[in-house]
Amino acid sequence: MTEEEMSSQVILRLLPRARCMFDEPVQVMVSGLRARQVVTMRARSTDEKGVEFSSSATYKADGNGEINLERDPSLSGSYVGVEPMGLLWSMRADVLHKRFQKNKSLNPHVVKFSVHEEEGEGRMLAEATNERLVMGDGVSRRPVKEGNIRGVLFTPPGGGPFPAVLDLYTFGGGLSEKRASLLASRGFVVLTVALYGHDDMARNITEVHLDYFEEAIEFLRKQDKVGSRGVGVISLSKSADLALSVASYLPDVEATVWINGCCANTLLPLYYKRSQIHPGLMFDGSKMIPTESGAFNCKYATHNPLAEENKATLIPIEQAKGRFLFVASEDDLNWDSKTSVDIMVERLKRHGKQNFESVCNPGAGHYLEPPYGPYCPSSFHGVVGKPVLWGGEPRSHAAAEVHLWKKIQEFFTTHLGCDAAQTEAKL
Known part of the structure; x- marks a missing residue:
């Protein structure tokens, strides 16, 4: 199997769905990795002032090539240990003293989650977009x-x-x-x-x-x-x-x-x-x-x-x-x-x-x-x-x-x- 074929089978899922309320947790799951493969998980988002915020954490897949953030610990990165929503709360701007600005209600907080190879440039293996709504349907x-x-x-x-x-x-x-x-x-x-x-x-x-x-x-x-x-x-x-x-x-x-x-x-x-x-x-x-x-x-x-x-x-x-x-x-x-x-x-x-x-x-x-x-x-x-x-x-x-x-x-x-x-x- 070529490298391209392998990475095309890696799937990043956000459960129960990729579109949710800002104040609701999501379950982040990865499948299709090699058994015990070590990867970097990333999250990034841009706030209303155009400032980019990001986080990253290293995870090791289980014997089935799967990672579940509700179960598996981050080994290093923006946080360590089992933190199901760690990629969200640990996002930081790359400049000092910036508070994440999300003051308007009509646009969702959009977060891109991605999985990357550990080695070299950290080639992206899969990604998914989480739309976190600030205003519920019908409000x-x-x-x-x-x-x-x-x-x-x-x-x-x-x-x-x-x-x-x-x-x-x-x-x-x-x-x-x-x-x-x-x-x-x-x-x-x-x-x-x-x-x-x-x-x-x-x-x-x-x-x-x-x-x-x-x-x-x-x-x-x-x-x-x-x-x-x-x-x-x-x-x-x-x-x-x-x-x-x-x-x-x-x-x-x-x-x-x-x-x-x-x-x-x-x-x-x-x-x-x-x-x-x-x-x-x-x-x-x-x-x-x-x-x-x-x-x-x-x-x-x-x-x-x-x-x-x-x-x-x-x-x-x-x-x-x-x-x-x-x-x-x-x-x-x-x-x-x-x-x-x-x-x-x-x-x-x-x-x-x-x-x-x-x-x-x-x-x-x-x-x-x-x-x-x-x-x-x-x-x-x-x-x-x-x-x-x-x-x-x-x-x-x-x-x-x-x-x-x-x-x-x-x-x-x-x-x-x-x-x-x-x-x-x-x-």
């Missing part, structure tokens, strides 16, 4: 430009009723649709909003107004297919302290997911009905630690919110009527999220409250996202004006994302009860 996407609100509304297919969630994704201006559209694909009506820098909004802001989120919640509750009594709020990083304020000062917030944030209002003063309700907790640039990669460790740069002069920044979460899910990564290097959770838990307990649960992830970093995207060790931080370390050990971080994504959906489903009668009344 509707509607840009929202109503009153002050600038965002995108995602609605699941079917009549509902569905629980409603406000997604405060980012503080970097603009919009990210990925988490919102994936949640909508799992049965939630989700509105993701921009705070600044999007569409006709100001490029920069010097204060935040709670009234904006109040308007967004009212808009969300009016949607035909919404059946939950109140809304859920999901947040990450700076937006997590905004979520605490939304839950503490505004009505109709039943469930709040706080991911790797602060227990105090940070950076910008917060206003409601034209009055300032909290100053911003600032950070000390001299406490940012430079590292060899050129990225800074900012974990302990934020001022202490418990210090007497900063107490006005602390958010009175004991006023919140709804429930909290606090999620902290112990290796968050953006700030000390774990200490913020400890402060919030102590505060709620002191006020006799039990309306919270918390999850701590020992080996995870700051950016906890929907699962199976490339892990990001460091990237440019708009507020700091430099690249920063996000923390986390890639494998533990990837596992935390899988666990958290399931937890978020369970939390919202449990605490955002749906009432068919309420939906009927709207229709």
Whole structure:
């Protein structure tokens, strides 16, 4: 048998199918290799900014010339050991400090998987394309430009009723649709909003107004297919302290997911009905630690919110009527999220409250996202004006994302009860 004939029989399969949701695992299988043949498996993808991300791992076929990533360990490469989705989460850019950008929902995350010979140039033996959809079939996407609100509304297919969630994704201006559209694909009506820098909004802001989120919640509750009594709020990083304020000062917030944030209002003063309700907790640039990669460790740069002069920044979460899910990564290097959770838990307990649960992830970093995207060790931080370390050990971080994504959906489903009668009344 010639070499060409041999390689033409190598088959790379993605099961159960090559087209799936972004947050679903795929089983990667190779057949038609020689018994115990050692090959290199690769994955590559280009993000929305045109940056290429890739990973590779060495595998050894079994006696039948087959490799199954659910069973077989990687011997070397971007990761080692049995990691069924390792080729996805270990993808890295070949330039430093790049975060994988997948913010738009209409185009899938396209990943090319391939099998290569170990020797020489590593001739390709087989390849397959994985289309990872960010928006499920039948989900509707509607840009929202109503009153002050600038965002995108995602609605699941079917009549509902569905629980409603406000997604405060980012503080970097603009919009990210990925988490919102994936949640909508799992049965939630989700509105993701921009705070600044999007569409006709100001490029920069010097204060935040709670009234904006109040308007967004009212808009969300009016949607035909919404059946939950109140809304859920999901947040990450700076937006997590905004979520605490939304839950503490505004009505109709039943469930709040706080991911790797602060227990105090940070950076910008917060206003409601034209009055300032909290100053911003600032950070000390001299406490940012430079590292060899050129990225800074900012974990302990934020001022202490418990210090007497900063107490006005602390958010009175004991006023919140709804429930909290606090999620902290112990290796968050953006700030000390774990200490913020400890402060919030102590505060709620002191006020006799039990309306919270918390999850701590020992080996995870700051950016906890929907699962199976490339892990990001460091990237440019708009507020700091430099690249920063996000923390986390890639494998533990990837596992935390899988666990958290399931937890978020369970939390919202449990605490955002749906009432068919309420939906009927709207229709």
